[in-house]
Amino acid sequence: MNQKSISSAQSIPSTQQLVYIALFAAMISAFALVPPIPVPIVPVPVTLQTLGVMLAGLILGPRMAWLALLLYVGLALLGLPILPGGRGGLAVLAGPTGGFLVGFIPGAWLIGLIAGRARQLSGPMQFARYFVACVLGGIVLVYVIGAVWLSFVANMELMKAFLAVLVFVPGDMLKAAVATVVAARLARLQLLPHSR
Template sequence: MKLKSIDLVLIALMTALLIVLSLVAPIPIGVIPVPVTLQLLGVMLVGLILGPLRAALVVLLYVSMALVGIPVLPGGRAGLAVLTGPTGGFLLGMIPGASVVGWLGYQSEAVKWRARSSGGQIARGVLAGVAGGVVVVYALGVPWMIWVTGLTPIKAMVAVAIFIPIDIVKAVIASVLAYQVKRSINV
């Protein structure tokens, strides 16, 4: 797919939105090294609005910015140390996660936002957000966290279990917002 000027503008705008959502102060939860942030909400929103390729490019640009030291991660963090730490797998998992959200959103007709039945479209968006934003990101993030921290798989699963309902709520919010954006403008 050849990117047009409008694609580059949308990628830049959605990268800025992802950065803004990421810079909202992280909320630490208990004894686990992964805080609650709005990053995943941004990833789901980007996927639902832009589709698989452009969404993956947004998150790749975002992670690349963090890698070279631009403080775009929660708490203004950046650098190789953050990407190789306990949250690194979650950050890297957001790249394919955004693509999966975008692909499922488009495949499930979740992008037909102008149709009359908003409930079904929002539900499809939630499912796309959960599949890509939760399942894919966790599938890469949890093993990485186990490897870096030395947690047992059971302890790691228990540690991240608190995030699942929070991330499902993020999927609902992302789907509702994406529905409104898609109804308002042709992206």
């Protein structure tokens, strides 16, 4: 088997990895069933989806998390009613939440990338690394993409859009803490899947 064949075989997810990818896409869909909480000052509701994004990144690693979110977003855009409020379809991209949805994909990848190096750590250092990964990938990156999209779709000044999404920070920091605790516990029990 030549080097090209080996690298090609390594790029194909195993059956076990496909199960994890599908499982996390389904979990995020289940989180979307929790009724969204409207926010008066911005046309984007509070949902549990970001918790799913953070958990996917921390638990699956960058590649599988990226694929899980790509699957979830792809199914939603194909029309499956798996977004908060039972929405789905390409029209979602024309709305104010479209940027956040798209941002979940690179957000999960970044979380997995940063957290991947923390698997060998333990205790407070691992916890801190997981939490920072959630903040940078699940909050900062998703907010930047979401705010730029919101500014464009809602014809809002960019700075105003950035300030508007700051209302989500306290809730998302809490989600980051929950995801960190769950992932750190799974790591301690050696239950995290091997990611590539």
